[in-house]
Amino acid sequence: MENVKQNKTPAVIGIKKDNNNQANQGQSDRSERGDSNKVWQFFCSVKLAVVIILVMVVACIIGTVILQEKTLDEYTARYGYGLATFFKVTQLNNVFHSYWFSFLLLLMCANLICCTIKRWRNTILQTGFVLTHISIVLILTGGVVKLQLGIKGGVNVYEGKSVDYFLTQIINRQGKIDYIKKSLPFTIVLDDFILEKNEPKFQLVSYVKSKDRQKVLEAVIGKRQKVPGSDYKIKVLDYIPDAELKQEPINTSDTPENPAAFVKLFGSEKITAEGWLLAYGHNSYDDRKQNIRIEYNWYPSQQEFDNAVNSIGTTQAKLSIAVSGKSFDFPLELNKTFKIEGTDYSVRFLQYVLNYGDRRPLEEQLPDNPAAQIEINGAEGPETRWVFEKFPDWEKMHPSKYKDLKFTCDGIANSYMAKNTVKVLQSSEGKKTIVYIKDRRIVEAYPWELEKKYTIGDTGHQVMVANYFPSFDFKKEVVKKSDQIGTPAVFVEMEGPNGKVSDWIFSNTQYATWYSDNNLALVYESTGESVKHFISNLRILDNGKTVAEKSIKVNDPLEYNGYVIYQSSYDPEAGNYSGLQIVKDPGIPIVYTGFGILCFGVVFIFYIKPFLKKKQKKEVKVAEG
C-alpha cells in the first residue's frame, strides 16, 4: 500500500522509502562519528539542492537586472555613488564571475556528487539519474577549464594584411575598460574579404497612429485591401521599378497668389546659377564662395515696398538673459564682456555659427541651427555654454553650473549678411526695383525689367530676372527611368473618412506619406538587413609556411592549433576590414561530453525509464499470474 501511494506523488519518478533507509544505513556503516554523518547528510540532501537552485535563480535575475561588467563611472552615473560602491563590494556588478557565485556552483557540484554516490545502485533504472547529475559536474568543470586556460579576444584585419596578435578586454582595478595585446603563435593573413548583399526587396507598410500599429500590406496592383485594424482602404494603382519625380514649374493664374521669379546669376558672361525664387517660400540664393546673396521679395502695398527699398532690412542679433525674475538684453558683439547688473555674473561672446555642428566656414553654412557660444563668469569660475536660437530649452536638459541663468538668443541668422546682397523687389502695383547692398550699406537702387542683365557693383557678376509667375506651382510627373530595380515607387489610392486620395510613394524618402486626417501613413521601404553574408578568405602562416586555409563566415569558423577563428563583424562604412574573434577553450571536449550525457540522461529519465518500468510491472504481473 505504501509503495502504491508513493508512486502516485508527482515525484521525480518515485523514490521508495525502503531504498532511502538502505542508503542511510550503508552510509552510517561507512562513517563512524555522527558528526561527519550529519555533514554528509547535509551535502546529500535534496533540500540543499532546492535551496541552491533557488538562490541561483535569484542570482541570475539580479545579474540581468543590474547591468554587468560596466565601468565604475557608468555605475555611478546610473545608480549613484553609494549603490555603485555597494555593487562593487558585493560583486553584484559581475555576479557570474563573483566569488560567491563560484562558491554556489562549487556547493552544487558537491551536492551532486554526494547525492549520486549515496544513491548509487547498480540498476538500469538509475542510469538517467546518475548520468544527468554527473553531466552537470562535467559541464561546470569544463567551464572552470575555460576560465583558467581559455582566451577570447578580437582583432580587425584589413584586406591583404596580416596579424599575429589580438586584443582582449578587461575591466581594470580602477573600474575602466582596458585592452591587452596578446600575441598569437602563428600569423593570420586576410587574402580577401567579401561582403554579399541581399537582392533589394521593397514593401508597403501602413501605420495607423491612433492604434499605434504598423502592418505590411500586399503591394499587388489593382487589389483593394483593408488596412488591418482600421477602416482605411488601400489600392495600389501603379508601380515603377525605377521612378523619378519630375517637377515642371507652371503658372496657375494671373493673380499674385504665389509670386516667383526665375533669376539667373552670371559670372564673366557665363551662367553660374539659375533658379526659381519664391517670395513666400525659399526666397534667397547664397553663393557662399563669392559672398553674394540674391533675394526676391514681393510686397502687397506700396508703403511696404518703399520701406524695403530704403532699408537694408536686417535685424541685430541679441542675447537675452533671465536671472532671478529679471531679464537683460545684449547685442551680440564678439569678444565683448558684459556685466549683468545686480549679480556677480559677467558674460562674454565667444563665437556664433549659422548651423551648429557644421564644420564648414561661416560663409558656407546654411542658417539651419543658429547658435552662439558664450562664456559665463561667476563665483564657481568660468563656464562655456552654447545657446541655440531654435532650442531655447536646451539647457534644461543639459547639466550646467549656473542653473539660475537662462539664456535665449535671437536674430543670428538674419543678422548675418553676405558682403554683397542683391534684393529683387516687386510690388502689387507693378513697381520693380533692384537694391544692391555692399557691406551693409545701400550702394544703388534701380528699376528692373525681365530678360535684362544688371551688373552687381564691382563683383564682376551680373543678375537677370528671366521670368515671373504671379501664381507659381509645380506640375508633378513621375517618369520611368529604367526597367531595372532602382528607386521603385508605387501609386497608391488611400480611402478613409475624407474620401479617396492617391499619391506616388517613393522608396527613397525617409518621410511617410500621410492621409489627410494625419492618422494613416504609408511608407514604401526596402526590407531590413541588406547584408547576406560576409566572408573572409583566411590563411594561417606558421613559421612562414601556409598551414591552413579557409573561407570563414558566421557559423563557420576556422580551427587551428586549439585556436578557433570566427567571423564576427566587418567595417560598416568602407567594408574593407574584417572583424575576427579569436577563441581558445581547452574545456570544450569536457563540456560537450557533458552536453551529450545530459541529453541522453534526461531522455532516459523521462522517456526510457517509465517505459522500462511499465515493462517490468507487466513481467511481475505475468510472473505472479
Add this chain to the structure above:
Amino acid sequence: MSLINITLIVYIVASIAYIIREIWGSSGAKWASLGLLILAFCLNLTMVAERSIKAGHPPFSNLYESLVFYACCTAFIYIIFEFVYNFRIVGALASILSMLILFYATLQDDTIRPIMPALKSNWMLIHVVTYMLGYAAFGIAFVTSIIFLVVKPFAKKGNESEDGREILPRNFDRLSYKIVAFGFPFLTLGMITGAVWAKKAWGDYWSWDPKETWSLITWLAYLVYLHTPLVLPKMNINKSKASVMLSIWLLVAFGIVNFTFMGLSYLPSAEDSAHVYGSK
C-alpha cells in the same frame, strides 16, 4: 477573411466544443471537439508553412513568426496528450491558449525581413523547434495547474482510479507533472543545442547574455519543480498541500517562460544582448 482570422475562430469554436463536451459528455461532442482542434492546428501549421515559403527561411526569425509557431506547437502537444490521456476540459483552455498566442502574434510586426547571417544555421532550427515544443508542454501544464487549483476545493474524496487513464479533477496535478516531465527534456535539448549554436556563431557556448541567463532561470525553475516532491514529504507537508504548492509554482514558472520568450526587452541589460527580439 485571412487565414489567421479563420484559424483564430476555429480555435474558439473548438474551445466551445470542449466545454459542451465537458457538460453533456456525449461521445459525438468528443470527436467534434478533437476534430475542430485538429482542424485549427492544421490551419495554424499551414500558416507556418506558408510563411516559411514566402520568407525563404525557417519561420522563427522574429517575434511574429515565433508566436505563430508557438501557438501551433501548443495545439500539437495538447492533441498528442489527448490521445494518451482523457483530458476533456483541458482542451477548452489549451485551445484558448493557442488562440491567445496567435492573437498576440497579430499585434506584432509581420514584416518579412531577410535574416541576419548568424541565424543561418541548422542548429538554430533544432534549437527553436525543441524549445517551442518544451514551452508548449509547459503551457499545457499551466492550464492543468489552473484547473487543478480551481476544481480542487470541489473535489470529492475517494474517487480516483488506479491506471491513470481516467483522470479526475483530483488528479490534474499528476497530469501537470506528466506534461512537465514530457517537456523538460525538450527544454534541456533546446538549451544545449542553443549553446552549441552560440559556440559556432559567436565563439562561446555560454556568455551570460540576458537571453541565456533567463533560459537558465526557466530551466532551473522546472528543475526545482521536479526535485521538490522529494523534499516536501520530509518537511511534514501533506500531499494535498504539496500539490497546491507545486501547482502554484507551475504558474510562476510559466510566467518565467513567457518572460524569457518575450519580455526581455524590458530589461536594462537588453540593449547589450545579441538575442533579444526587437532590440535592433
